[in-house]
Amino acid sequence: MKSADKQNDLLNGLIVREQEPLNLEMPFSTLSGFTTPNESFYVRCHFPIPEIAAADWRLKVEGEVEAPFELGYDDLLQMEARTVPATLECAGNNRIFLEQKVKGVQWELGAVGNASWTGVPLSALLARAKVKPGAIEVILEGADEGEIANPPRPAGKIRFARSIPLSKAQDDVLLAYEMNGEKLSATHGFPVRAIVPGWYAMASIKWLGRIIATSKPFAGYYQSIDYSYWERTSGELPTLRPLAEQQLKAEIARPENGAAVPASATVKVHGAAWGGAAEIAKVEISADDGRTWSAAQLLGEPVKDAWRLWEYDWRTPATPGPQTLMARATDSRGHTQSPARNADHGTYMISHVLPIRVEVR
Amino acid sequence: MKSADKQNDLLNGLIVREQEPLNLEMPFSTLSGFTTPNESFYVRCHFPIPEIAAADWRLKVEGEVEAPFELGYDDLLQMEARTVPATLECAGNNRIFLEQKVKGVQWELGAVGNASWTGVPLSALLARAKVKPGAIEVILEGADEGEIANPPRPAGKIRFARSIPLSKAQDDVLLAYEMNGEKLSATHGFPVRAIVPGWYAMASIKWLGRIIATSKPFAGYYQSIDYSYWERTSGELPTLRPLAEQQLKAEIARPENGAAVPASATVKVHGAAWGGAAEIAKVEISADDGRTWSAAQLLGEPVKDAWRLWEYDWRTPATPGPQTLMARATDSRGHTQSPARNADHGTYMISHVLPIRVEVR
Numbered sequence: 001m002k003s004a005d006k007q008n009d010l011l012n013g014l015i016v017r018e019q020e021p022l023n024l025e026m027p028f029s030t031l032s033g034f035t036t037p038n039e040s041f042y043v044r045c046h047f048p049i050p051e052i053a054a055a056d057w058r059l060k061v062e063g064e065v066e067a068p069f070e071l072g073y074d075d076l077l078q079m080e081a082r083t084v085p086a087t088l089e090c091a092g093n094n095r096i097f098l099e100q101k102v103k104g105v106q107w108e109l110g111a112v113g114n115a116s117w118t119g120v121p122l123s124a125l126l127a128r129a130k131v132k133p134g135a136i137e138v139i140l141e142g143a144d145e146g147e148i149a150n151p152p153r154p155a156g157k158i159r160f161a162r163s164i165p166l167s168k169a170q171d172d173v174l175l176a177y178e179m180n181g182e183k184l185s186a187t188h189g190f191p192v193r194a195i196v197p198g199w200y201a202m203a204s205i206k207w208l209g210r211i212i213a214t215s216k217p218f219a220g221y222y223q224s225i226d227y228s229y230w231e232r233t234s235g236e237l238p239t240l241r242p243l244a245e246q247q248l249k250a251e252i253a254r255p256e257n258g259a260a261v262p263a264s265a266t267v268k269v270h271g272a273a274w275g276g277a278a279e280i281a282k283v284e285i286s287a288d289d290g291r292t293w294s295a296a297q298l299l300g301e302p303v304k305d306a307w308r309l310w311e312y313d314w315r316t317p318a319t320p321g322p323q324t325l326m327a328r329a330t331d332s333r334g335h336t337q338s339p340a341r342n343a344d345h346g347t348y349m350i351s352h353v354l355p356i357r358v359e360v361r
Numbered sequence: 362m363k364s365a366d367k368q369n370d371l372l373n374g375l376i377v378r379e380q381e382p383l384n385l386e387m388p389f390s391t392l393s394g395f396t397t398p399n400e401s402f403y404v405r406c407h408f409p410i411p412e413i414a415a416a417d418w419r420l421k422v423e424g425e426v427e428a429p430f431e432l433g434y435d436d437l438l439q440m441e442a443r444t445v446p447a448t449l450e451c452a453g454n455n456r457i458f459l460e461q462k463v464k465g466v467q468w469e470l471g472a473v474g475n476a477s478w479t480g481v482p483l484s485a486l487l488a489r490a491k492v493k494p495g496a497i498e499v500i501l502e503g504a505d506e507g508e509i510a511n512p513p514r515p516a517g518k519i520r521f522a523r524s525i526p527l528s529k530a531q532d533d534v535l536l537a538y539e540m541n542g543e544k545l546s547a548t549h550g551f552p553v554r555a556i557v558p559g560w561y562a563m564a565s566i567k568w569l570g571r572i573i574a575t576s577k578p579f580a581g582y583y584q585s586i587d588y589s590y591w592e593r594t595s596g597e598l599p600t601l602r603p604l605a606e607q608q609l610k611a612e613i614a615r616p617e618n619g620a621a622v623p624a625s626a627t628v629k630v631h632g633a634a635w636g637g638a639a640e641i642a643k644v645e646i647s648a649d650d651g652r653t654w655s656a657a658q659l660l661g662e663p664v665k666d667a668w669r670l671w672e673y674d675w676r677t678p679a680t681p682g683p684q685t686l687m688a689r690a691t692d693s694r695g696h697t698q699s700p701a702r703n704a705d706h707g708t709y710m711i712s713h714v715l716p717i718r719v720e721v722r
Contacts, residue, residue, distance in 0.1 A: 063595055102512065139595055151463065154591040154599035155704035161598055214595040217578070224585060224601040230515040234424055234500055234575040237522055238515035240585040343516030 021045035028109035029256035036113035047146035063212035066130035091200035094350040119176035134215040138169035141210040163218035197305035230344035247351035248276035250329035273329040274307035282330040382406035389470035390617035397474035408507035424573035427491035452561035455711040480537035495576040499530035502571040524579035558666035591705035608712035609637035611690035634690040635668035643691040
């Protein structure tokens with residue numbers, strides 16, 4: 001968002017998945033480095049984008065706190081700030097790969113990006129508000145709102161909101177007002193966006209307006225009917241859980257899906273890997289439908305809550321024809337991406353190994 | 362279910378709301394006394410009715426228990442039994458009255474009945490299994506199963522299941538094998554149906570097969586996506602809650618909706634009232650769209666967890682024309698039925714005052 005020519009910036013180079021609400025995807029083949037430029041960062045909206053003037057913005061801190069308060073934009077800017085990297089991924093990223101088609105924005109590979117976020121730790125505001133001993137969660141509410149079309153739905157307009165455990169809220173959640181050193185754009189949540197590191201990005205509430213400590217588990221629309229999945233716990237019975245942590249995943253950026261590559265050549269395969277509760281330990285590539293795997297080279301150094309770029313020199317076959325490339329990640333605790341889709345995850349958490357089709361010519 | 366002519370018994374006198382799965386309603390105008398005869402009792406099914414032979418039936422008690430076990434039908438019959446009355450009401454009863462039409466079985470007034478249930482207290486089985494200190498809920502699972510059609514849905518077939526707080530499970534839940542002194546019919550859950558007094562009947566699991574103590578809150582399909590409602594708690598934000606306790610309600614049985622009554626006559630208005638956490642203290646009738654209310658006479662004595670019958674002598678007007686009758690209940694804690702529908706309750710908990718239209722001739 002550098003110029004006043006907002007319309008062009010918004011669409012320039014980004015795939016328009018939906019106009020209203022605005023949903024834009026980065027073509028993942030344009031992955032250019034550790035930091036995703038702001039103008040290339042995917043945009044996910046649920047409702048019309050709230051246009052909020054900095055001077056009008058108020059953030060309320062309330063609920064199960066001893067000292068509820070509110071503050072303005074300048075108040076926040078005067079507090080001690082931190083800058084942290086965080087990879088945000090939409091929980092529906094890769095949805096286009098699901099064999100059984102599902103509803104929802106048909107993201108391919110680029111509903112993910114990595115940025116450096118500057119703002120105030122949520123813990124500082126919670127400390128000031130003095131959270132009561134009974135509180136267990138913190139609800140973050142955005143200013144974006146609308147009516148849900150299909151039941152089960154609450155009556156009237158609702159605002160986008162999400163809760164996180166109090167322990168997470170007091171740990172590493174940031175109330176960000178800068179993205180890669182620039183003021184947030186309206187599309188990315190101006191004036192303030194919460195950044196919940198390591199979680200799918202639906203938790204990183206944009207246009208933040210209210211912080212509510214609560215002593216009861218919150219089961220808002222966007223963590224029950226939507227943005228949830230089925231877990232098999234007690235007696236293998238499916239139980240609904242809110243989406244939370246990003247799942248371990250490697251994605252191939254180049255060659256892109258459908259690309260042509262020369263025969264008998266060395267082709268650089270580029271990509272990124274992220275997610276999981278531990279560091280990326282290994283990324284492997286298979287060009288034979290998963291029968292054999294070869295280690296890719298991890299680039300740079302591991303950065304907490306951020307993706308790891310990788311590359312691999314692929315010696316293409318001499319014979320022309322279709323080929324499938326696959327990448328899979330393993331983390332430092334030994335977890336590896338699953339080859340198969342878990343249907344209990346519904347339309348979200350698509351983290352199995354994906355096939356990228358290329359044509360050897 | 363007295364004769365072998367099951368098909369006729371099933372449909373005889375009951376309104377067929379759905380054939381597959383079988384959903385039958387008692388015409389509420391046939392309300393004949395405190396106890397609903399078995400053959401008049403409404404039938405609610407979600408899947409095909411499991412045909413289970415007593416000799417084949419096993420009940421498993423497992424999960425967060427020290428001593429998991431299973432038992433058979435004869436084992437259960439040899440345990441100390443109790444007989445308790447309980448009014449069961451479908452959480453979607455009265456759905457046909459909703460002005461904004463919603464999906465689901467279009468029950469009018471008769472998805473409710475009162476019976477006397479004989480069986481073994483769940484507490485006895487839990488005591489034998491030695492529930493672990495960390496357990497907080499007990500899941501009851503039926504043998505009825507099927508696949509959910511629309512997302513968000515778990516993968517594959519699921520069984521109908523519901524959890525209740527451990528405290529409720531240890532209090533008054535009954536594992537019933539008799540209904541009004543007769544063996545349960547297949548339609549009512551043979552061999553064994555749980556009876557969860559005071560709760561909407563989706564909690565009273567039919568064809569019971571498994572009891573699972575759990576240390577995590579259970580959010581199964583039938584207490585999250587279905588059989589749930591929106592509550593406004595923290596900061597007025599809607600949060601999804603499983604349906605539980607029956608809501609306070611009075612229903613008019615006679616004159617029935619659409620009936621003709623003579624002018625300048627005394628017409629007996631009959632009905633029942635139930636629900637709420639306290640005794641029915643008062644039922645009132647209005648024949649003038651709720652402007653004035655007159656007390657009906659409560660019949661019999663209050664019985665815990667059962668409905669209270671009532672009647673009222675209505676002096677009909679001299680002038681022919683349409684009239685609306687309304688009944689409203691008040692409990693001993695002073696709660697009165699709301700005149701207006703709460704849209705956050707979705708397709709369930711329809712407990713506002715309903716208009717019964719009659720024609721004075």
